[in-house]
Amino acid sequence: MPHFILDGKEIQFIQGQTIIEAAAKVGIDIPHFCWHPSLTVSGNCRVCLVEIEKMPKLAIACSTLASDGMVVNTNSVKALSARNAVMEFLLINHPLDCPICDEAGECKLQDYAFDHSVGESRFVENKVHKEKRVSLGTHVMFDGERCISCSRCIRFCDEIAGVNELTFINRGDKVTIDTFPGKELSNPYSLCVTDICPVGALTSKDFRFKSRVWDMSSTKTICSGCSRGCNVEMWVRNNEILRLTPRYNEEVNSYWMCDEGRLNTFKSVNADIRVNGPHIKRDGTLVKAGWDEVFALATSELKSYNKSEIAVLGSAFATCEENFVLAKFAKSVLGIKNIDFAKHEKPNSGDDILIRDDKSPNSFGAELAGIHPLKDGLNFQNIMRAIDEKKIKALYLVEDDLVSLDEDYKKILSKLELFIVHSSNFNSTTELADIVFPAATYAEKNGTWINFQGRIQKLLPAVMTVEMDRSLDGMAMSRLDKFGTEFDRWGKSKKMNARPIWKIITSLANALGTKYKYQTSEEIFDEMSKTIDLFKGLDYQRVGELGVKLNVTTLAKVKV
């Protein structure tokens, strides 16, 4: 393999790679603003200038192809002074906005000013003033003074989102970013420009001034918005989710995620309509009850129906582990055959980039974990019909708002004699229920989801329920979490009295006389890897942060 020397280190490369690419592959970061591994090279920021032996002038590492035997220096006197000079130029017109800028703390310009700049400005003239607080679209705010004209945002729209929405206008020190006349920055991935903007010129309106980045903890988890299952970081302060940002996974979402997933998936976790503690219907309204009381009621009610009169609906929003325990419970404890789950397909809502038609994150996993009708059992449509005909009198439903799928289900579900629901939030389905178990959301539990590619990916809890403890459960902790006490206002965070489905089913099975011993989601996964062929040899550690693709050839045989 050909190689070149970078600061005395030998670096192998593939013919056609640039210096910066080859270095990035082996984990060496050559300073850069405009270069992005997923975008075309534009070479305008000049901060990646390096000295190459036998070349008369300094060259930019982002567009110079590596060649065999090349000797590159990033820290020679010439390279260093060039980098300082570029930084000085960039900072000439950059406002001293850090105190009011959301990017502070994760800003490339700040970091490089610290690492590669002399720290003193020789510029005494007035800075150029441009428009601040420009709304570029529904979600994105632009600050002209902070922009360093790297063109990443323009290239993102053109090359990744596939729409020409942004461009440079004017010239020289008047240059700024604007939308094309009559257009808005409104593509479904618009907020990705806030991730790649190296400075605070493009920021999210939703997250605007919500928190300093250093006050939040971040947890590596998965987006729940569709069956793509984009890898994300979940940012939490005071036990409240404040934002999601995409996490790099080349196989799934690269560096991106859609606006819908970024903005609208986590808000239900913080919502005021969370089910907090178990509820029972009394005189037509749901009232709070104790766990023991609800378990006793649910067991005695479930016992009073024939096996053929009961149906169990799993969920494409619940984890594989939860669906597995639920299926096992339905088959061996309740002894029923009518098991299925509802699909959440929105035809033609997907695209060729990330967004999928299937609006649930785990329909693959629910099926694989055993949520499908047994021989002679009814499928979802037939279960609904049988409820309508009053042949099925009791329904056990987990984490699904059926009425949101179809208003007509309201009439059908109200014919039930016993309706038990696990739900994280109150909705028009829980209104009809006799017993509501509070469900921990995807942000409050461990577990796995399988995306549309057959890739199994791991969820990590970022928010505590009353039964969890950030430090004892090994969850991500911010500075405030580490040092807060119950006497600090910020130490008293809101926690829900909710449990993951598997935990509730385990208690229910025990109350019905079958001993289930699950203590953690991981134990269930280990059992699955022993009993389900596709999961053979897998454990949480192997699944890891980026997930594992299940054996596709076997997958094809599984009916989905």
Next chain:
Amino acid sequence: MAKKKRLKDLSLLEQIYLPEIVKGLALTMKNMFKPSFTMEYPEVKFEPGASYRGRPVLVMEENGDERCVACGLCSRVCPAIAIEVQANDTDKEKERYPERFEINMLRCIFCGFCEEVCPEEAIIMSKDYELAYTNREDGILGLDKLLVPVSELQERIQFLRKYK
């Protein structure tokens, strides 16, 4: 049992104590008429100098606005994690203002780091040292208790400009 032996036997004068008592009283008398250093607090209040670090307060501009831009740097630098700032959007030129600003005086150690780090000269160590509370909640001061007119803080501000 052997008789205990003194290191030094007292002389007669020493044994009658009187001279020692007179000596002691003389010292007392002398000090009684010397000028005193103690203050009759709380009737008389101590007025500290500009270098004094009392409880940190927020600067209120002449128009009644807070000067703080809610950057959170004071909160970050505070070694005792006494400060909590929640920023929000404002139409004013500064774009950002503290929707909530709380200093927990039970945590504060009066180090003055917050004052030193503030980019806006918005948090100032005052001369207020009367900080006793009857419950923990009272020790957490919000914007209503923190904002102090800039005119009352001039002495310290001038001191900082000169020596910081």
